Amino acid sequence: MSAEAIPTAAPPWAIKVWADDRNVYAEVPSVNSPCVIAYAYTEGGLARMLALLGAKHTADGGGEPYLRPPVVAKALLKDGLTQKDLDSAREALASLGLIKGLVK
Numbered sequence: 001m002s003a004e005a006i007p008t009a010a011p012p013w014a015i016k017v018w019a020d021d022r023n024v025y026a027e028v029p030s031v032n033s034p035c036v037i038a039y040a041y042t043e044g045g046l047a048r049m050l051a052l053l054g055a056k057h058t059a060d061g062g063g064e065p066y067l068r069p070p071v072v073a074k075a076l077l078k079d080g081l082t083q084k085d086l087d088s089a090r091e092a093l094a095s096l097g098l099i100k101g102l103v104k
Contacts, residue, residue, distance in 0.1 A: 015056055017049065024049050028056065 008014075016027040023038040024045055037052065039045035072083050093099045 013056055015053065017053070026052055028052070 015029075018025050019041060021041065023041055026037050026039075026049060027034045028037060029035075039049050072081065072086065076086070090099070
C-alpha cells in the first residue's frame with residue numbers, strides 16, 4: 001500500500017488564526033514573508049477578522065466551499081478497498097434506488 005500522509009487537512013487558501021487575552025491574530029501571506037495581523041479581542045475585532053477570512057477565501061478559494069477529502073476506514077483499506085470502489089458502490093446503490101445520491 002502506498003498511502004501518503006499530508007501535513008494538514010486545511011485547504012491551500014487557509015490562514016492561521018489564534019488568540020490571547022487581548023487580541024485575535026491572523027498570519028496571512030505577503031510578498032516577502034508571512035504577515036501577522038492583530039485585531040482587538042472584541043466583537044468589532046472578531047467581525048474584522050471574519051471579513052479578512054472571507055476575503056481570503058473568496059480571492060484564493062475561488063468562492064468554492066471547502067469539501068473535506070474522503071477518508072477510507074483503515075479496516076476497508078486493509079481489505080484492499082479504495083475510494084473509487086466505494087464511489088462505484090454508492091452509484092450502484094443509488095441507481096437501484098436503495099439510497100439517495102447522484103447517478104451519472
